Amino acid sequence: MKTLKSILIAGVAAVAFAGPALAAGELHIYNWGDYTNPDLIAKFEKQYDVKVSLDTYDSNETMLAKVRAGASGYDIVVPSDYTVKVMVDEGMLEETKPNTMENFKYMIPKFVDVYWDSGRNYSVPWQFGLTVFAVNTDKYKGPIDSLGILFDPPAELKGRINMLDDMNSVIHAAERYLNLPRCGGEKENLKKVSELLLKAKENWRTFSYDTIPKMTSGDVDASQTWNGAAYRMRQANPAIKFAYTKEVMEGWMDNVVVLKGAANIENAKLFQNFIMAPENAGLISAFAGYDNGIMDSHKYMPNGMGDSPEMNMPAGFASEFTPPCPKEVVEMYNKIWTNLKK
Template sequence: MSGKLMAAVSTAVFLWAVPALADGELHIYNFGDYTSPKLIEKFKKQYNVYVTLDDYDSNETMLSKVRAGNSGYDIVVPSDYTVKIMIEEGLLEKTEPNAMPNGKNLDPRFVDVYWDSGRHYTVPWQFGTTAFSVNTDKYKGDIDTLAILFNPPDELKGQINMFVDINAFMHAAERYVGVPRCSPDKANLKKINDALMAAKPFWKSFGYDVIAKMTSGDVIVTQGWNGDSYRIRQKIPAVKYAYPKEGIEGWMDNVAVLKGAKNIDNAKLFQNFVMAPENAALISEFAGYDNGIAGSHKFLPPEFSSSPEITPPAGSPAPEFVPPCPPNVVSIYNKIWTNLRK
């Protein structure tokens, strides 16, 4: 930023009154294949900011790097439960997005959220659900049950890809066996472990590359996010996204500024920028998930809002947003997961 400008106006006035005069850098760390190139290019041109983008494969990978310190990043995009952890550990800047000019565009449903009530630290990036997709050209039965993953019919055995998101994976198993999320009860944890070990022989692979696995025909079923399913269906119309009767995982990813970010002013600009409806639409257009910004759908094709992956069919279970589990439960999850992957 220009030293003359900073001498003339306060940071707040500079940011919100004359943001087009910004310059400098912004370093973003986000999930892979999740950031619209059009969005980044527009931000760069509008504010004359040099932007770098690196990607990670999980919240845990990102959190480990941030905890280690000196990551060099300004912006990260943690999921809801990870936001709560990062706020509690003092890893995020309190940027007050709700008071930013575009804060008025926040969807009211996503302001007083458990992970950042009042939106003092983060802004919505995208939200959705985690379940699974099925190629219905190759399987004609009922797909709206977690039994598809954990006790599949013969024609699906050996044709299933499972996620490597530990939390979503474990919570799906909890729903299937009918125990509460994050339960420390040993009997409940044994039920989960037993169900997973019994199901393991039915799975072909573990991986995040769910779009490639489905579109290549490598598998018939894949656990995954609703936006993945939306994108797969554009290539294979017979693919359907399941809404299992046992329940479905909800999540929201959020734009956060790291504590002590070197380019904090540009990071705040970016938070405000993505709360503009037309910019939030660019995010959804690219990745196929809904966003938490009111008015963005008018900038998207009509079929986006009406798609079954974005707007669940009537009677579908409401998504469950699960707060972070206690450390002792996470430790057992990790042991179960490590043993399962052997």
């Protein structure tokens, strides 16, 4: 028979080891390259005694292909909004119920009922922002308030432009410049998009996701890019300016989700809750350069970052999230893109 003392000791130990601070084990993360603050990972590892491994990818499509192939070994991936929708619809994610987690109270309300995960049953924000372009204003001093900089550039920028190696961002930007609907699929409109892209390509230098080194090295003087990347460019070269355009701009949000059947589901849930704490969301932004969707996180960012021009869209401009296109439209986009990249 156990003594009362031994029962009490056992009970205290059980409560202690049930706590999240003693989670232990492993967590395998697959995230975009140059996007994860090492200090964030070190803090999580120390707080929960969890060993984290990190691999990186360069596009949603690369990540999806690896996950669809099966046995990826990852617990967490960080897809963009439209890709979360695809993964939810295909049953690729664990329903981890972030909306029941302790730190969910810090999520900015407008990011709760989102088209890709209404009510937040699967995902939590990582970073969000805009995809437009940046220009080295030492090289070009004219206005940069239109996507015409990319598609009908001034003489100073011809042959000096990088475009993202991203089918959706490039094609949707062309649709916005032409004032055409996104994902419309009308053959006449898609013909206009293709013609615009082929003509504009003559003035482009490269297709690359590596926008920061391309701009800061002077390899190009303008690049389609993201606002957070432009923030980091400006730290290296104050002449680099992020553009806000009269055309509606592409908004996006990358999100932390847990793969179906992940080996370390409980540690993955801990990580989802962990990054919704304002001080931890601030660590993500301090490294990556974007806003994060978590209240009170700006005070944990470097001085001036929360008030930076890249993180604060001026009044009078508009952005939009674009849901995934229908399969038949994606097939037509693929044809346009393949022809463009020849």
